[in-house]
Amino acid sequence: MSEKIYEMITNRMIQLLEKGIVPWRRPWRVGATVNWKTQKSYRGINTMLLEPEEYATFKQIKEAGGTVKKSEKGNIVVFWTWLEKEDKDSGKEVKIPFLRYYNIFSINKQCEGLKSKRNDRIFEHDPIEEAEKICEDYKDAPPVTFATGRAFYRPSTDSVSVPPICD
Numbered sequence: 001m002s003e004k005i006y007e008m009i010t011n012r013m014i015q016l017l018e019k020g021i022v023p024w025r026r027p028w029r030v031g032a033t034v035n036w037k038t039q040k041s042y043r044g045i046n047t048m049l050l051e052p053e054e055y056a057t058f059k060q061i062k063e064a065g066g067t068v069k070k071s072e073k074g075n076i077v078v079f080w081t082w083l084e085k086e087d088k089d090s091g092k093e094v095k096i097p098f099l100r101y102y103n104i105f106s107i108n109k110q111c112e113g114l115k116s117k118r119n120d121r122i123f124e125h126d127p128i129e130e131a132e133k134i135c136e137d138y139k140d141a142p143p144v145t146f147a148t149g150r151a152f153y154r155p156s157t158d159s160v161s162v163p164p165i166c167d
Helices: 002-018 058-063 129-137
Strands: 054-057 075-086 093-106 144-146 152-154 159-162
Touching (some): 002 075
């Protein structure tokens, strides 16, 4: 079973790399990758396997009265813990790693009938006056837009995009 999960993770990493996405680089993104039901953040390898979004299992979606859109494929999320088991030979307690995966679906992109539980808050922004002055005085400055996602400069349109100021 563990070998199958390792293979699934490796294949997912290869898919992302083939799309030009380097999953271990952390671009500036708004929001975290969380379980929709609990709002707890996914950790470890899951942060590289998933886009920042709210996810739920098929069972969680069904229990909440939602549905997964037809032909949508789940994303894998990996869970592991230590299990205590008695060693047959010595009779002593031993810890063994237990690895499992689940298929999860994006609430906002792959499901119907469920609403986001995110509660993004806007906070006071205290800009650095000198930095703001540099931007204001920049001749022919590229336009700056605020959009959820990541921070980037696009040479083809000579524009800058940054995530909105929220936590």
